[in-house]
Amino acid sequence: MDEFQLIERYFVRADEDDGVITGIGDDGAVLRPNPSLDLVTVVDTLVEGVHFPAGFDAADIAYRAVAVNLSDIAAMGARPRWMTLALTLSKADEAWLDAFATGLFEAASEHDVALVGGDTTSGEKIVVSVQITGEVGRDAAILRSGASPGDTIYLTGTVGDAAAALELMSAGQSDDYLQNRFRRPSARVDYGRLLVGSASAAIDVSDGLFGDLGKLLAASNVGAELDLRQLPLSEALQANFDAESQRRFALSGGDDYELCFTSAGASLPDAGGLRVTAIGQVTSGRSLVCRDESGIVEYVDSGYLHFQ
Amino acid sequence: MDEFQLIERYFVRADEDDGVITGIGDDGAVLRPNPSLDLVTVVDTLVEGVHFPAGFDAADIAYRAVAVNLSDIAAMGARPRWMTLALTLSKADEAWLDAFATGLFEAASEHDVALVGGDTTSGEKIVVSVQITGEVGRDAAILRSGASPGDTIYLTGTVGDAAAALELMSAGQSDDYLQNRFRRPSARVDYGRLLVGSASAAIDVSDGLFGDLGKLLAASNVGAELDLRQLPLSEALQANFDAESQRRFALSGGDDYELCFTSAGASLPDAGGLRVTAIGQVTSGRSLVCRDESGIVEYVDSGYLHFQ
Numbered sequence: 340m341d342e343f344q345l346i347e348r349y350f351v352r353a354d355e356d357d358g359v360i361t362g363i364g365d366d367g368a369v370l371r372p373n374p375s376l377d378l379v380t381v382v383d384t385l386v387e388g389v390h391f392p393a394g395f396d397a398a399d400i401a402y403r404a405v406a407v408n409l410s411d412i413a414a415m416g417a418r419p420r421w422m423t424l425a426l427t428l429s430k431a432d433e434a435w436l437d438a439f440a441t442g443l444f445e446a447a448s449e450h451d452v453a454l455v456g457g458d459t460t461s462g463e464k465i466v467v468s469v470q471i472t473g474e475v476g477r478d479a480a481i482l483r484s485g486a487s488p489g490d491t492i493y494l495t496g497t498v499g500d501a502a503a504a505l506e507l508m509s510a511g512q513s514d515d516y517l518q519n520r521f522r523r524p525s526a527r528v529d530y531g532r533l534l535v536g537s538a539s540a541a542i543d544v545s546d547g548l549f550g551d552l553g554k555l556l557a558a559s560n561v562g563a564e565l566d567l568r569q570l571p572l573s574e575a576l577q578a579n580f581d582a583e584s585q586r587r588f589a590l591s592g593g594d595d596y597e598l599c600f601t602s603a604g605a606s607l608p609d610a611g612g613l614r615v616t617a618i619g620q621v622t623s624g625r626s627l628v629c630r631d632e633s634g635i636v637e638y639v640d641s642g643y644l645h646f647q
Numbered sequence: 648m649d650e651f652q653l654i655e656r657y658f659v660r661a662d663e664d665d666g667v668i669t670g671i672g673d674d675g676a677v678l679r680p681n682p683s684l685d686l687v688t689v690v691d692t693l694v695e696g697v698h699f700p701a702g703f704d705a706a707d708i709a710y711r712a713v714a715v716n717l718s719d720i721a722a723m724g725a726r727p728r729w730m731t732l733a734l735t736l737s738k739a740d741e742a743w744l745d746a747f748a749t750g751l752f753e754a755a756s757e758h759d760v761a762l763v764g765g766d767t768t769s770g771e772k773i774v775v776s777v778q779i780t781g782e783v784g785r786d787a788a789i790l791r792s793g794a795s796p797g798d799t800i801y802l803t804g805t806v807g808d809a810a811a812a813l814e815l816m817s818a819g820q821s822d823d824y825l826q827n828r829f830r831r832p833s834a835r836v837d838y839g840r841l842l843v844g845s846a847s848a849a850i851d852v853s854d855g856l857f858g859d860l861g862k863l864l865a866a867s868n869v870g871a872e873l874d875l876r877q878l879p880l881s882e883a884l885q886a887n888f889d890a891e892s893q894r895r896f897a898l899s900g901g902d903d904y905e906l907c908f909t910s911a912g913a914s915l916p917d918a919g920g921l922r923v924t925a926i927g928q929v930t931s932g933r934s935l936v937c938r939d940e941s942g943i944v945e946y947v948d949s950g951y952l953h954f955q
Contacts, residue, residue, distance in 0.1 A: 360685060361790060364866070366722040366851055367689035367781075369788045374682030377668060380763060381675035382731040382778065386770040414674040423690040425733065425776035455688060458776070462694040468733035468766070468776040470690065473675075480677045482669060543674055558672070 342459050345431055349440040350424070350454060357453045358420060368455035370421055376474040381411035387465035392508070397435045398442030399522040404467040405446035406524045407545065410596040413531030414543040416481040417473035419450050424457035427466040431459075450528050479535050481600070486540040486559035488623040490601040494616050495527050497573040498548050502592025503580060516575040524596040530615075533608035534600060541600035549590040549640045552599050553627055559601075562624030567631040567638075571616040590629075591641045650767050653739055657748040658732070658762060665761045666728060676763035678729055684782040689719035695773035700816070705743045706750030707830040712775040713754035714832045715853060718904040721839030722851040724789040725781035727758050732765035735774040739767075758836050787843050789908070794848040794867035796931040798909040802924050803835050805881040806856050810900025811888060824883040832904040838923075841916035842908060849908035857898040857948045860907050861935055867909075870932030875939040875946075879924040898937075899949045 351363050361369040372378060385404050387393055405422065412419045424443070428435075447454060452471060500520035507513055508521075527543075534541060542555045548570075556563055570589045577585060601621055622628075629638045659671050669677040680686060693712050695701055713730065720727045732751070755762060760779060808828035815821055816829075835851075842849060850863045856878075864871055878897045885893060909929055930936075937946045 360786070361788065365791050366719040366849075367687040367725070367788075369723070369783070370686040370688060371785075372680060372686060378678040378680060378686075379675045380678060380729065380731060380780070382733050382764055382766050382776075384733045384735060384766045384768045384776070386735055386768045388771075389769055411674040415677070417675070421688065423688060423778055425690050425692045425778075427692060427694055427774055456690055458690050458692045460692045460694045460774075461697055462774060463696075463772055464770055466735055466768075466770060466774045468690075468692070470731055470733075470778045472688070472780070475677070477679070478668070480669065480675075483673050541674075 345459055349436050359453050359455055362455050373474055377477050379415045379417035379473045379475050379480055381408050382470040383407045384468040397438035401439045401442035402446045402523055404469045405443055406526045408469045408471040409526030409528050410543040412471055412473045413526050413528045414541045414598055416531050416535035417475035418532055419452045419471050419473040421455045422452050422469055422471045425468040427460045427462035429463055481538050481541040483540050483542050483555045483558035486561050486601040486621045488561055488621050490539050490603045490621040491617050492563055492601050492619040494597055494599050494618050496597040496614055497571045498595045498597055499576050499588030499592045500573050501594035502588040503576050514575050514579055526596055527598045530610055530613055537604055537608055538600040538602050541598055544595050544597045544599050546593045547591040562622040562626045563619050564622055564628045564630055565619040567629050569618045571614055653767055657744050667761050667763055670763050681782055685785050687723045687725035687781045687783050687788055689716050690778040691715045692776040705746035709747045709750035710754045710831055712777045714834045716777045716779040717834030717836050718851040720779055720781045721834050721836045722849045722906055724839050724843040725783035726840055727760045727779050727781040729763045730760050730777055730779045733776040735768045735770040737771055789846050789849040791848050791850050791863045791866035794869050794909040794929045796869055796929050798847050798911045798929040799925050800871055800909050800927040802905055802907050802926050804905040804922055805879045806903045806905055807884050807896030807900045808881050809902035810896040811884050822883050822887055834904055835906045838918055838921055845912055845916055846908040846910050849906055852903050852905045852907050854901045855899040870930040870934045871927050872930055872936045872938055873927035875937050877926045879922055
């Protein structure tokens with residue numbers, strides 16, 4: 340199976356009315372964006388042995404590769420539309436590719452994203468780069484730099500689950516709920532779009548809440564006081580780990596792909612079934628201060644707890 | 648040096664008035680395309696040990712990674728505008744990164760392409776994925792599928808040089824001209840844009856003329872008769888190899904990044920100093936027939952002669 344056959348067989352799917360004038364199969368894709376909107380472009384890569392273990396399920400690799408990009412799109416408040424795939428593989432195993440394509444289109448179709456181009460190459464380790472372009476109202480994209488003192492800091496969903504899953508995995512254990520949170524992260528695309536006009540700033544939590552919130556604060560030239568008692572934790576996280584580990588995973592664990600955002604408003608858009616929790620306040624200082632039942636506590640960020 | 652510092656140091660450059668509303672440093676880039684144009688998106692990946700040898704000059708790796716994408720943009724007749732970079736590295740060596748960034752921006756600035764986003768990851772081998780988005784008039788993109796019987800087939804520049812350079816390299820030899828053709832391919836962006844309205848179909852020669860022209864013919868449901876005596880060969884290629892090798896490199900060698908296009912017109916846009924050669928005719932058959940001084944000759948395509 341050469342590259343051309345591989346692409347035809349696994350990656351060409353019928354497009355609906357999605358702004359794709361010419362899709363896969365030419366030197367490039369021709370796209371027609373909405374002329375009154377801005378574009379948002381994101382790119383994220385998953386590397387075998389770094390972002391997922393060797394032998395990880397192909398459908399999950401593909402699903403995650405799309406989801407982590409959708410999460411960046413969500414953090415900008417944009418609607419995802421088109422994606423390209425750069426896939427490096429050691430061999431073109433048909434069962435693997437079939438599963439990979441299934442996971443890829445599963446994640447993409449949840450948000451009507453069309454695969455419009457790609458490149459497959461050979462290499463020793465699996466490297467998956469997905470790039471997604473979306474649309475957002477002119478000058479309406481939610482940036483990291485818009486937070487002001489007095490804004491409330493919110494978080495969608497729960498944090499720490501993916502890092503907890505990795506910890507269990509490395510100990511040869513597993514919890515279905517946590518495992519699924521790592522394998523199939525839910526990009527908060529729908530809620531991200533609703534946050535346009537409500538959120539003053541947003542970032543997706545990919546490298547750990549403490550670090551990612553820190554980036555948002557730095558971009559906004561503000562500080563924050565975080566109430567650690569308010570951190571939204573899943574029942575599964577609490578059932579499997581002690582309080583110290585829970586806090587470490589929630590603050591420094593990566594791969595949760597929740598949205599952390601700030602808002603000055605008294606009310607937020609209806610999040611449907613999605614949990615949205617106020618976790619702190621933006622301050623005029625320059626530091627990120629943590630508070631718990633004992634008062635101000637020092638937290639040393641251990642950094643992104645990824646696979647390796 | 649963490650990823651954030653690495654990006655700040657090497658990849659953030661001041662943008663001019665280039666449609667970039669928000670560049671590197673947020674979850675995604677915000678771009679404002681011309682509302683009356685279509686977008687063209689391409690992606691291409693270079694893998695260490697496959698597309699370039701280990702130890703290859705970092706500036707050349709980056710230059711080539713951009714150029715091969717610009718070549719796809721050129722083959723669509725589009726104007727390149729924005730690029731993203733997904734870079735997988737075994738280590739963040741400062742001298743290497745400095746050289747890489749120099750080569751990257753050298754290639755990009757030749758055509759006013761702005762780097763708007765990226766992702767750096769760690770991995771055992773270097774993998775460079777570049778994605779470029781450009782603009783083209785509405786419904787004006789040059790596709791592979793527009794060739795008609797009677798059209799003349801043209802080729803820019805010369806072919807076979809890059810494959811010849813690789814052959815010399817593997818024999819421990821070198822020719823400066825050929826080596827430079829491999830290291831620093833010239834994407835025919837300016838001429839590609841001029842071909843809008845003149846060319847009926849176009850493809851860039853990345854995998855070898857015979858195979859790439861075959862893809863154009865298949866997409867157009869036509870055949871062709873190629874006059875091998877007309878194949879444009881560089882003096883360096885002819886000086887270093889016998890006639891049989893010259894023909895093999897010219898027809899099956901990859902990595903030249905010239906444009907192969909068809910046109911029904913009696914005249915072509917002024918190519919300035921760029922050589923443009925008529926090499927054959929589109930036919931109503933379905934096969935690609937080669938002719939030389941002895942008449943119709945069979946040519947068995949040995950396929951893309953890449954590094955490995």
